Amino acid sequence: MASFICSLLFLVLVGGASLAANQSSDLTESMCYDWGEAGEAAVSVLEGEAGWLSCPLFSHPSVYNYTSTQSAGHNLFWYRRPEGHDLEQPIAHSSRLSKDKERLWLQPAQCDDSGQYICMLRNKSSCSKIAMQLSVLRRDNVLRGSACEPPAAVAPKDVQIYLQGVETLECPDLRDAVKMSDGPPSVTWYHVNRAQSRCRRYPFWNSDWQQEGTSLRFHNMLVPYQGLYFCYVQFQRGGKSLNFTRIINVTAVYSSSLPKEPSILRPASDELISVRTGSEVRLVCRALFPVILESPWMEIRWTVDGKMLDKLPDHQRFSQTSSEVLYDFGDRTVENVLLVQPFSSRDLDREFNCSVRNQRGFESRRAQLEEEGSLPSVELGCGLGVTLVLMLLLFVVYHVFWLELLLLYRSWFGSDEGHTDDKEYDVYISYARNSEEENFVLSTLRTVLENELGYSVCIFDRDSLPGGTITDETLGFVARSRRLLVVISPGYASRGSQALLELKAGLDGMALGGHLRVILVQYRPLRHRVWVRELRQARMALALVRWRGDESRELTSHFWKRLRVELPVRSGGKEGGANKTLLRLLSQNSTSSQTGLISNTHKNPDQVLNCAA
Known part of the structure; x- marks a missing residue:
């Protein structure tokens, strides 16, 4: 508006001089000076509401005053250029459109009133006019934040x-x-x-x-x-x-009773800023400006050696930008970033000060700079290389010997479950009652678990008393065992068999009480579709250990290591001896110490027992 007033004053003076030089003898003919359209004077009115247009020529009394212009013989006329038309139409006085001094009243406004309005001030010797825009808004087109808000055309x-x-x-x-x-x-x-x-x-x-x-x-x-x-x-x-x-x-x-002096938040008084010469450096000054309604003026800036940036000889290297980062009930947190590019070694000796000011106070703080030390690239590269090699070696060792490492960890830090429960057996073996599976269970599994690893094993056909009820004794054996070892084969767990009863008892104990864990040993390969429903449902939660024939006969084979991980921890005894043997085998990288132990078991089980004794 100030620029418009200055322009208007200048044009009035120029127009007056031009008018005096070009005025003809006929005073009835006059030149009318058009000041264009005053965008700042645009008016919006809601349809059906009262509105008014104030002639922008009278926006500043020092240029035009309505009373003085009337005394000088000037008259104010209003014209209208409707939307989509090029010709100006004079506005006639009516009950809905009325003129009152420098205002044109719309009582009320209609949608057809939208368009450009021109107010013209003239007498016999001079004429000035200026235009303004009127927009009449329909009620259903006014944007509202909620349905309960009344429609309004004027900005808040x-x-x-x-x-x-x-x-x-x-x-x-x-x-x-x-x-x-x-x-x-x-x-x-x-x-x-x-x-x-x-x-x-x-x-x-x-x-x-x-x-x-x-x-x-x-x-x-x-x-x-x-x-x-x-x-x-x-x-x-x-x-x-x-x-x-x-x-x-x-x-x-925030209340006016609170302190209103500005304060610098960053850099802190004891903060050291690391900079690197030859690179771009950003120095951040962050300050809090409390709200002052009477005078919202505030200033934040950087100075170098007490000078403004544009006063420096090398000012091209310096630039600063300010932005508001937080608004909290009127209090503003403002950040000013000083960019130095490139930062030279001479800049370390310069004084960089951040200054903040408002109507209530002033504060300044110097940025403490230190040169950032360069890291030795050769030492850093060697250190990273050694670290990567060690990580790779550890990954390979874990990938190859993870079972052995897990067994050693159990032997050193594992707790014996026999000390924390009242179970009678470590393992209950469930299997299909046929010659092949029975021979594998009695001659291989039982012998190694009892004689070599020191576990107490329960086998129904061996440990049950004659004359008892099969169902009760089976459930009792399973309940008194810590593990249920299920030997899976194509003929296992047919409907109505004792093996199915043992499997269901183990799964119920595992699901309900959590005091029993079920281990699956796949003796012979079989298709998943031939598994009974109970096994298919619980397979994802059960451990499966596969017997691979001659490949699994050695005590140091993957089968026995994997099985021992699932079995209870036995402190001392024969499992401790087996762990010592395993540790010795790991150090010697040999797997021949137990060769033939299991292979001879099928031939003469009694001989194995005597040797173990």
Whole structure:
């Protein structure tokens, strides 16, 4: 607006001189100076509401004053150029469009009123005109934040109020309505808090805020009172009932009783900033500016050796940018970044100061710089190489010997389950009752588990007493065992067999009490579809160890290591001896110490027992 006024003054002077030089003898003919369109004077009115246009020629009294121009014989005329037309049309006085001094009243506005309006000030010797735009908005086209908000065409007016402070809100443009109305207007206030999705209409006040006449008085401003305030104005003019709506956006800010001096947050007073010469360096100054409604002016900047950046001989290397990083109830955290490119060794001796200022105070702080030491590339490369090689070796060792490492860990740190429960057996073996599986269980599994590894093994056909009930004794054996070892084969767990009873008892004990774990030993390969339903359902939660014939006969084979991982930990005894043998085999990288132990078992089980004894 200031630039427009200056331009207007200049053109008036120039226009007056030009008019004096070119004025003809016929004073009835005059030149009219067109100042174009005043974009800042554009007006928006809601359809059906009252509105008015103020001639921009009178926006500054030092240029044009309505009373003085009338005394000098000037008259004000209004013209209109409707949307889509090129010709100006004079506006005739009517009950809906009326002129009052420098204003043109719309009482009320209609959608057809949209277009360009020209106000012309002229007498017999001079003429000046300026245009402005009018937009009449339909109610259903006005954007609203919520359905309860009244429609309004004018942008909200921003108002900030101190927390716990006292403030009075006046409805915008109410004074103009008072001047033009035939009687005192009435104002209805609405409060909309979009954050809480709440709309309230008078009377909703309390002792903290209430309406006094046409104004809204805050006796104690609180955070919930923030939001949009709509004032609905009704008044009488020329026998008509007119109205318009205005919006005030109220935000709360920190109390005026709090300190208002600015403070520097970064760099800290004891902070050392590492910089690298020859590269781009960014120095950050961050400051807090408390809100001051009376004077919001503030300043944050860098100086080098006490000089502004543009005063430095090498100012091309320096630049600074400011941005707001946080807004908290009016308090603003602002950051100013000084960019030095490239940073030279001479800059280490310079004084970089961050300064902040507002109406209440001033603070300055120097940035403490230190040169960043370069890392020795050769030593760093060697260290990274050795680290990668060691990691690769550890990965290979773990991938190859993970079972052996796990067994050694169990032998050193594992706790014997026999000390924490009242189980009688370590392992209960369930298998199909046929010659092949039975021979494998009695001659191989039982012999190694009992004689070599020191486990107590329960086999129903061997340990049950004659004359007992099969179902009760089976359930009892399974309940008194820590592991259920199931030997899977094509004929296992047929319907109605004892093996199926043992499997169900083990799965129930594992699922319900958690005191029993089930281990699957696949003696012979079989297709998954021939498994019984109970095995298919529990397969994903069970450990499966595969017997691979002659390949699995050695005690140091993958089969026995994998099986021992699933079996209970045995402290001392023969499992401790087996762990010592395993440790010796790992150190000697040999697997021949136990050769033939299992292969001879099928030939003469008694001989194996005697040797073990």
